Amino acid sequence: MPGKDFALRITPQETATIADATVGDLAQRLARRLVKAPSHPASDDAAPALALLHVLDHLKQATERLQQEAAVAAARAGAGYPQIGAACGMTRQGARRRWPGLFHHSHEKPTEQPTMTTPARPFDVLLVEDDMADAMLIEEALSERGARNLVQVTDGVAALEHLRTPGTPRPDLIVLDLNMPRMNGRDLLKVLKSDDDLQSIPVVVLTTSTAPDDVTGAYSSHANAYVTKPVNLDEFEQAVQSIDAFYLDTATRPRP
16 A cells, blocks of 8 residues: 555654754744844743744644645545644554544545445435534544445434424434433334334444343344444544444445
8 A cells, every 4th residue: 555664764753853853944934024024032021932832822723734734635646644643743543533534535545444336416314313423423434435425313202303394305314322310222223213204214232231121122123233332542433434334335225
């Protein structure tokens, strides 16, 4: 894969030293131009330091913009999140959090996700999940596979309100947690599968519970699948994308 053998010829400490010196020199010269200050200002004159702070802030913003462009370019060239993260001294998950949905810009399928497809229209996914961290991971995992309209609600009551609001797009898939306030996933599943207007929407239970009663109860209430949330982040992502790949790519769905 392009970029697989990315390596610096110098150490990160050496890179930091060079970068500090180069940016510092540039910032000092720009600051002096802004305030027209002498090379050796008086110790009680704050203007040069404030000008330097101003310039450094704008350089930081410029760096973030340029990093975004470089990350997009790397993705287009075939690099994945592990390589992009390594180039910035962060983990794969850190790179994904910093630049979510990066592969929307890629002209090629990233080697991390060889089954990624671009649908004719964005798929509508209703996520019923009260854990914000898990919801974010699910959204990021879905975004890497193509266009997705994700609506998140935090309990069964809010899910039914959303589904029964006139004019609301019918979701192609419902991803459902079990343990939530107000109306939990067990009760919501029973309501969904007994409702003539909603019962045909595929519902995948995605939960931390491995209790046999929960598994049996979900299938007894006609859940389409039961998936236990992995603890490992990479496995969690793969589980979500496997659900997405089957129900939104492989399975034949009814026409709207």
